[in-house]
Amino acid sequence: TYYIAPKFLNKLAVHITKNFLDLPGINAPLILGIHGHKGEGKSFQCELVFKRMKVQAIHLSAGELESPDAGDPSRLVRFRYREAADIISKHGKLAVLMINDIDAGAGRVDSGTQYTVNTQLVNATLMNIADNPTNVQLPGSYDSEPLPRVPIIVTGNDFGTLYAPLVRDGRMDKFYWEPSREDRLEIVNGIFTPDGLSRAQIEQLVSKFEGQSIDFFSALRASIYDEQILAFIEQTGFDKIGLKVANSSEKHSFIKPDFRLEHLMEKGEQMVKEQQHIQELRLVAAYNR
Ligand code: ADP
Missing domain, CATH: 1.10.8.1070 (Helicase, Ruva Protein; domain 3)
Structure with a gap:
């Protein structure tokens, strides 16, 4: 009985569906960035929408990407992307890659925090994927079979702190979420x-x-x-x-x-x-x- 705001549902549903349709002459951005104040239901409503649309979400958190045990964060992003692609191609189900609180890890250029190496890698990897969504390789192996597009959804507080070229219009569609x-x-x-x-x-x-x-x-x-x-x-x-x-x-x-x-x-x-x-x-x- 949880309520999904219609504006939120529509935005997400269109973004996901658009990426699965082959519309002639339409270049759909692969990434949807949902930003706004914390605790207003960005992540929660995404989950509600996934359930409603029977979309399987593969998750990745900024914390995971920053963790020193995570290994190469670029590999992790590619790995999860391919996992979602597998669900689409092998099981014929809708799947998305979901990155929560991206600006907690990939952003953060405030005082005291530097752009870490990990941060730069994540930004570069996402840009790369957004530009070549059907060709996402893991380091050390090559798969010539093209992948299905996997829509990526990221949530965050303030995209002003993210790497500007990633937020560019062709790569990321932006949605500011503030409940009325x-x-x-x-x-x-x-x-x-x-x-x-x-x-x-x-x-x-x-x-x-x-x-x-x-x-x-x-x-x-x-x-x-x-x-x-x-x-x-x-x-x-x-x-x-x-x-x-x-x-x-x-x-x-x-x-x-x-x-x-x-x-x-x-x-x-x-x-x-x-x-x-x-x-x-x-x-x-x-x-x-
Ligand atoms: P954000 O991602 O914007 O920081 P969250 O999605 O984590 O915020 O939401 C915070 C909490 O608010 C959730 O854990 C949930 O308990 C509650 N919440 C948010 N949206 C809803 C909703 N539509 N229905 C019920 N509870 C909600």
């Missing part, structure tokens, strides 16, 4: 569907915490369960809880948590207070620098 108030209401409504809140209550909640991203609301919902879990721990005993939950096939059922609006408002305010603490500590840290 209407999107926000529908999405938050979807998050609280199982909990029996009315439409008016959802509106009150969203208005009260205006300016908070979508993940605030899903974290709020999760935090309501904390109380139940604490009650469960107290009832079992702090020293016995390990036995009860680890390696146990026992199913635990909880009484329905308290999802009344006042309670949600109260929990939400606590979360906002925590955010403010973090802000203050940051300011102190900046001041002392």
